[in-house]
Amino acid sequence: MRYYTDEHEWIDVEGDIATVGITEYAQGQLGDIVFVELPEVGALIEQGKDAAVVESVKAASDVYAPITGEITEVNPALEEDPALVNTSPEDGGWFFKMTIADEGELDGLMDEDGYKAFVEGL
């Protein structure tokens, strides 16, 4: 099941692990991404707190944890090739994986149709 936030992140839930990245819309708006600063594996991150920073040519933008949990893995490919976020934002350009401390937090997020409508309204 894939969820979306109004901060333009996506969360893919498989079992008790969530994979997090930014959306196609977000990468298109940010433009050419030159660096992604990822969290440390093992870090405990609260929903809404800093989790990553994405640097495009024009600006640095914070990416927030969409839910509370512990970082279990970060995408090693982004260090060598941060432009993966541009070319494959919702697949190969994922940012990190995390545990799901409170499944209830997922209820506050949008599904694909909800996010699509949200973006169209911007």
Added chain:
Amino acid sequence: MRTLCAKAPKEQPPRKLSGHRTARLRDTLESVPDSSGATEGEASRRVGGCAEALRSPDRGGSDEAVPRALPDCRILPGIFRVTDHDSEDHLEDIPLDALPLDAWHRARGARMVPFAGYEMPIQYEGIVAEHNWTRESAGLFDVSHMGQLLLSGPDLDAAVEAVLPIDLSTLKLGQQRYSLLLDEEGGVLDDLMVSRWPDALYLVVNGATKWDDMGTLREALPDDITLNYLDDRALLALQGPKAADALARHATGEYPLSALTFMKFGRFQLAGHDVTIARAGYTGEDGFEISLPADAAAEIADLLCAEPEVKPIGLGARDSLRLEAGLPLYGHDMSPETSPIEAGLIFGINKRRRTEGGFPGADRIIREIAEGTARKWVGLTIDGRLPAREGAEVFAGAAHVGIVTSGGFSPTLGAPIAMAYVAAEHAAIGTALEVEVRGKRLAAAVSPTPFVPHRYYRGS
């Protein structure tokens, strides 16, 4: 064209804005970009000043003269709200003007952002693609937000030399020169281009500062000097190694376009319209700045973009191109808090004036030329891929020695580059320093500038 007939109120110089560390992703997507956006706050001040001027004409000249002097503020008094100018959060409050090519940009898919009081194109297909296209071919930039001014009147040269540190005795007809508008303390109010026209001097000033500049000039110049604001003119820059080929197919005049070398200008015709073309720009490449009638801007932009070498380029690439070229951006790399000597802009103080003085701030400038400055504006190359942006602190070991004023990722070099003020003892080329970004120290080295060599056309 509008004539500023009397003394318009003088504004306080713009303040440097405190930079945000990062933006929330949502905010970045829905508002102005960090790297090109910081002058907006200054624009808001300027607009506020205009509104204030209309309410309080006694600050400046006669009741009648002020609205004539600052006519574009006419819609503002009822709309403008007082903002906290140290915050960038109030930008939506500013009513934005449309430039002559507004619809033209939108029709080409430009993403428009507020800049210098206007809606302007930040990018079309993407900053890196546009940047590289300009370095390899030719890019068309709409810079119509900049202020085009014409000064004329008796004893013009002497009057202007009392305001600018320029030597007009060596500025011949058809020549253009970089100059600086300084305050009484030698701080930089703006940087500008001055060209000698027949019986007049033509100035191009920054968009975000143009209203203040007009106020400053009007106040400083004698009443019998006429200051015309050419707001019926648009300004297009065509930049890149193939710019001359593309433009030469259309420019006609008394002499061929190839007669223009770097920092020369002349009168030409494009598509039947009278234009002036200067061989200059802000990318480090060969290129041209074309002043043309605003109502012909779309036709001429279409004409140039129909050439296979030419694509429209947004403000985002304009910023990364000028950074690679080591060219300063007003409001970021210089401000009233910086002197042109520490900014390395001594070439903006012409030789005769360095000894004679007689311009605002001359005492400080002459002293700094003799004694040096405590800090210098230098280029930095940064290890890794993480860009250090405006506001990042510079260290030598534990010692804080400077601050980044412009920084970003260089598409040409594939690496982060920055410009920074650092203490003079750490300013030598090759000095190892560190830049702090989000608590991390990045290894950096003082680098020669430009980062990417200039390719100006100085004659065959």
